[in-house]
Amino acid sequence: MAFNGTALADVSLPNKVGGMMESGVHERSLIDFDLHVGEHANHDTSHRVKVKVENVSFWYGEKQALENVALDIFDHEVTAFIGPSGCGKTTLLKCPNWTHEIIPDARMSGRILLDGRDICAADIDPPALRRRFGWVAQKPNPFPRSVYKNVAYGPWLHGLIAKRSEADELVQSCLALAGLWDEVKDRLDDPGTELSGGQQQRLCVARAISTNPEINQSGN
Ligand SMILES: Nc1ncnc2c1ncn2[C@@H]1O[C@H](COP(=O)(O)OP(=O)(O)O)[C@@H](O)[C@H]1O
Ligand SMILES: [Mg+2]
Numbered sequence: 001m002a003f004n005g006t007a008l009a010d011v012s013l014p015n016k017v018g019g020m021m022e023s024g025v026h027e028r029s030l031i032d033f034d035l036h037v038g039e040h041a042n043h044d045t046s047h048r049v050k051v052k053v054e055n056v057s058f059w060y061g062e063k064q065a066l067e068n069v070a071l072d073i074f075d076h077e078v079t080a081f082i083g084p085s086g087c088g089k090t091t092l093l094k095c096p097n098w099t100h101e102i103i104p105d106a107r108m109s110g111r112i113l114l115d116g117r118d119i120c121a122a123d124i125d126p127p128a129l130r131r132r133f134g135w136v137a138q139k140p141n142p143f144p145r146s147v148y149k150n151v152a153y154g155p156w157l158h159g160l161i162a163k164r165s166e167a168d169e170l171v172q173s174c175l176a177l178a179g180l181w182d183e184v185k186d187r188l189d190d191p192g193t194e195l196s197g198g199q200q201q202r203l204c205v206a207r208a209i210s211t212n213p214e215i216n217q218s219g220n
Helices: 089-097 126-130 148-156 164-177 197-209
Strands: 006-013 032-036 049-060 065-072 076-085 106-114 132-135 216-220
Touching: 006 065, 006 089, 032 089, 049 089, 049 126, 065 089, 076 089, 076 164, 089 106, 132 197, 148 164, 148 197, 148 216, 164 197
Parallel strands: 006 076, 006 216, 132 216
Antiparallel strands: 032 076, 049 065, 049 106
């Protein structure tokens, strides 16, 4: 797939004891959030910082899930958070797009800058902020609508498509980018939930990229 943005992935390491995700406390081998995929072993210094995480701690009620995490996520790179189950990878993935706002009793401290702007600034509009992110959950969660509508709904809602022909084109290109077009081109009116598990996962990728987000996030 053509990659032209920022991607964040959350990868569990099986058979390890879970522990909180902290900066500079655990050993590097336990939590290594600098895996960069591509030609360069390390990030390209011409890439700018897209998301800057500064001393972020996070609590679900009384339970602390992140402690003083700090890292830079670069534009045009794939960054993976790798660590044992329960150490806070998905929590860290949720923080930049304010997903925590909809979890009762969740609280974050520290700062996250997106393109240099504090995501908690008073004038930030959470829905507008979230639109800049594409989220693919670990467990496929297609809308209970047709394959076609799963992909076309977001762009239609955001006014990115006005005509049926534009929607047709966008649906085809997103499904093709997600590697699903050939398998579903004759099933566009079938419910997305009737596809196989792997096809549903790719449908969710097609849906996530349909609104052209700047940052793609995926769990496992
Ligand atoms: N909605 C929630 N309410 C309470 N605790 C949660 C919630 N989501 C996650 N946790 C807890 O926070 C910790 C980190 O979870 P998570 O970020 O999902 O870890 P990972 O993705 O690394 O497996 C775990 O102990 C988990 O049980
Ligand atoms: Mg997770």
